[in-house]
Amino acid sequence: MPSIYISKRVHLILDLQQEFFPFPYRIMTRIFRPNAYFEEELSAGEIFPPGLEAQNAILESCFLVLTGPEKEFGEILAHSVPEKKWYEYWKNQFGSSLPIPIRIQERKPESLVQVPLFLEEWGRISQYSEKNGFQLNPTAFERSAHLSSKIAQTEWKKKFHMQEFPVWIFKNDSEWKSDGEFLRLQAPAFPLYVRKLEFGFSGRQEFLLPSDLGKPSKKDFFKIRDVGSVLEPWMDRTQDFSLLFSAEKGSFRRIASTILLSNQKGKYSGTWLTSEEESSWYSERMEPVLRNLSDFAPDYTGYGSIDSFTYRTIDGQEELRKVSEINFRWTMGRILWELCRKFPLSGVRDLLLFVSHKGSIHEDSYRKLEEWNREEPTRRMFPLSPFYGPKGKPMPKVLLWFRIQKDEVSDPRQTASDLAAKARTKFGG
Numbered sequence: 001m002p003s004i005y006i007s008k009r010v011h012l013i014l015d016l017q018q019e020f021f022p023f024p025y026r027i028m029t030r031i032f033r034p035n036a037y038f039e040e041e042l043s044a045g046e047i048f049p050p051g052l053e054a055q056n057a058i059l060e061s062c063f064l065v066l067t068g069p070e071k072e073f074g075e076i077l078a079h080s081v082p083e084k085k086w087y088e089y090w091k092n093q094f095g096s097s098l099p100i101p102i103r104i105q106e107r108k109p110e111s112l113v114q115v116p117l118f119l120e121e122w123g124r125i126s127q128y129s130e131k132n133g134f135q136l137n138p139t140a141f142e143r144s145a146h147l148s149s150k151i152a153q154t155e156w157k158k159k160f161h162m163q164e165f166p167v168w169i170f171k172n173d174s175e176w177k178s179d180g181e182f183l184r185l186q187a188p189a190f191p192l193y194v195r196k197l198e199f200g201f202s203g204r205q206e207f208l209l210p211s212d213l214g215k216p217s218k219k220d221f222f223k224i225r226d227v228g229s230v231l232e233p234w235m236d237r238t239q240d241f242s243l244l245f246s247a248e249k250g251s252f253r254r255i256a257s258t259i260l261l262s263n264q265k266g267k268y269s270g271t272w273l274t275s276e277e278e279s280s281w282y283s284e285r286m287e288p289v290l291r292n293l294s295d296f297a298p299d300y301t302g303y304g305s306i307d308s309f310t311y312r313t314i315d316g317q318e319e320l321r322k323v324s325e326i327n328f329r330w331t332m333g334r335i336l337w338e339l340c341r342k343f344p345l346s347g348v349r350d351l352l353l354f355v356s357h358k359g360s361i362h363e364d365s366y367r368k369l370e371e372w373n374r375e376e377p378t379r380r381m382f383p384l385s386p387f388y389g390p391k392g393k394p395m396p397k398v399l400l401w402f403r404i405q406k407d408e409v410s411d412p413r414q415t416a417s418d419l420a421a422k423a424r425t426k427f428g429g
Contacts, residue, residue, distance in 0.1 A: 030074025030118045031102065031128075032067065034059040038123030038329055042145050043199040043227065047126045047136050048104065053079040058385040058399050059122065060101060061086070062335055065384055066342065069096040074118070076101040086386035089366050093382070123148070123329035124302070147297055147328040150198050150230045156296045157323055162289065164321050168231040173222075176229060180214025183231075188213065190233035194266070197221060198228035205266065207234060235311035238318060239413075241279075242271070243286050243306040244333050250298040252290045257282055258333040260307065261353070261416050269420070270353035271332050272412045273340060282308070282320075289322050297328065305331045339401060349409045351402040353416055357387055358428030359394035368426050369400075378405045387427075398427070 035041060036059040037052040060078040067073035078101035091097050117128050125144055127137035146152055154167050168183065170176040188210040195217075196205045206219045213231075222229070240260035245252050257279035261270040274282075289306060307324040336352050359365045365387035373381055384399040402419060409415050 030071075031077055031120070032063055032073045032075070033077040033119065033121045033126065033134075034063045034330075035122045035125070038121075038125065038144075039148065039199045039204075041123070041125050042141070042148055043197070043225070045136070045141070047134060057082075058397075061385045062399065064098045064101060065090065065382075066335065066338055067099065068342070069094055069098060071099055072342070073120070075099070077104060078102065079104050080390055082386045083388050083390055083392070085364075085366055085388065086383065089383065121329075143299075144328065145199070147300065147326075148199060149228075150196055150325060151228050153296070153323070153326055154230050160292050160295075162323050164319055165233055165235065169228075170231065171228045173226045177214055177216075180231070182214070184210060184213035192234040193231055194234045195222075195229050195231045198230070207265070235309075235321070237266075238310045238312060240307070240309045241274075241282055242331065242333050243283070243290070243308070244303070244331070244337060245290060245293075245305065246303055247293075247297070247300045249301055250294045252293045252300075254283060254286070254290060255303075256333070256337050258305075258336070259412050260333075261413065268332075268354075270351060270416055271336055272416070273333075273336055273350045275349070275406075278412075285320055286322060293326070296326075300328060302328065303330055303334050304328045305333055336401075345403060347406055348403045349406055349412070351404065351412075351416060351419070352384070353400050353402060353419060353423075354397050355400055355420055355423035355427065357395055357398045357423075359387060365394075365398075365427055372422075372426055378408060379403065 034056065035047070036056045037049055040049045040052060041047050056079055060076060060080070061082050063073060063076045064078075064082065067076055076099065081100060081103065087098060119126070119128050123144060124140045125137060126134050126140070128134050151169050151171065154169055157163055157167075168179070170179060191210070193208045193210070193213065194205050195208055200221065204221050206217055206222065208231075240262055242258045242260050244255040244258065246255055247253070257274045259272040259274055259278070260268065261272070262268050286306065286308070293306075305327045306322075307327070309321050309324055310318050311321060312318055332352055336350055340350050357365065366383070369381055369383060373379070380403040382401040382403075384401050385397075386395060387398055388394055400423070404415070
């Protein structure tokens with residue numbers, strides 16, 4: 001099990017924590033573990049799943065920006081340290097350096113974090129002790145597995161009649177083979193289906209023709225272990241939304257709404273924070289869902305989001321799929337909301353966008369980004385993730401944060417598409 005090294009330097013605790021650990025009697029070390037592979041941890045039943053370190057790197061650098069030089073979110077746990085040029089870029093923005101993350105080490109540490117320790121995570125699943133380091137927290141795992149299960153969420157949606165179209169549940173591969181075959185023989189009513197893992201990253205899904213139902217999967221992530229899944233028709237989606245919420249002991253409240261950007265196969269590429277004008281209709285439609293959520297998660301305290309989308313029916317009507325899935329964890333929308341809270345700026349629209357980056361070790365993509373900023377003074381662009389890896393190799397995808405004057409964004413999706421195209425001309429890809 002990976003562990004960590006950490007310096008003995010600690011920082012002051014939050015006001016909320018002072019009630020339990022009053023200064024100066026005890027000082028709490030605060031650590032944030034941005035486990036972007038949370039769903040894989042749930043599926044595997046273990047933390048720090050091997051082979052996914054690179055997928056976690058973008059999230060790790062985002063939280064270094066969020067915590068900032070003042071370490072608002074405490075120390076950040078990471079598999080790697082971002083490259084030097086990225087740190088230099090942000091030092092020029094802040095006037096002081098971003099913190100170095102706590103490195104996750106592969107061997108048993110000689111010195112562990114001092115307790116008391118206040119541990120926060122992207123998705124709650126682990127615990128920390130001086131003796132054993134990071135371990136799976138059985139209670140947190142059981143709770144998160146229930147809340148994050150697409151099967152459990154589907155059953156809850158059926159209870160509250162939130163099924164705009166049919167969804168089928170398969171609790172294991174045996175059910176998929178038998179029930180899927182039965183469905184195939186019943187002359188399925190839809191031309192295309194999508195099968196999703198019970199737990200899995202965004203994009204861990206398989207598109208199926210009616211003739212494929214019940215047959216062995218061609219995707220490796222369905223072959224690794226006998227897992228549950230849900231099947232639903234792939235609809236003609238027109239827009240994707242997400243409702244950000246916070247909760248205190250099962251009482252849920254709306255924080256903001258976002259527009260999710262994705263391609264025709266549902267692959268995520270970015271997030272806009274919506275204006276009130278854009279999202280008022282959506283927020284009103286989602287209020288009953290938010291109230292009913294306390295039935296599914298009566299004790300939940302923390303952050304999350306409800307993903308939704310609009311789609312065209314066969315007769316051309318546009319309908320809202322209120323609950324595609326619910327995330328009981330941090331999300332990219334939450335990161336964007338926190339960035340806007342930390343760096344308030346009026347009169348702008350905020351966008352997180354993954355852009356392609358080919359580059360080379362002989363080019364300076366940070367210089368190109370600054371040139372782009374100078375070319376378009378009504379827009380500001382910031383690299384939330386590095387352009388290059390620790391050894392100088394160009395990163396194929398980079399997460400940029402755009403701040404654009406409101407009057408320049410009449411169509412958020414088209415604006416994002418134009419920016420992605422402009423990024424390809426700047427950085428390759």
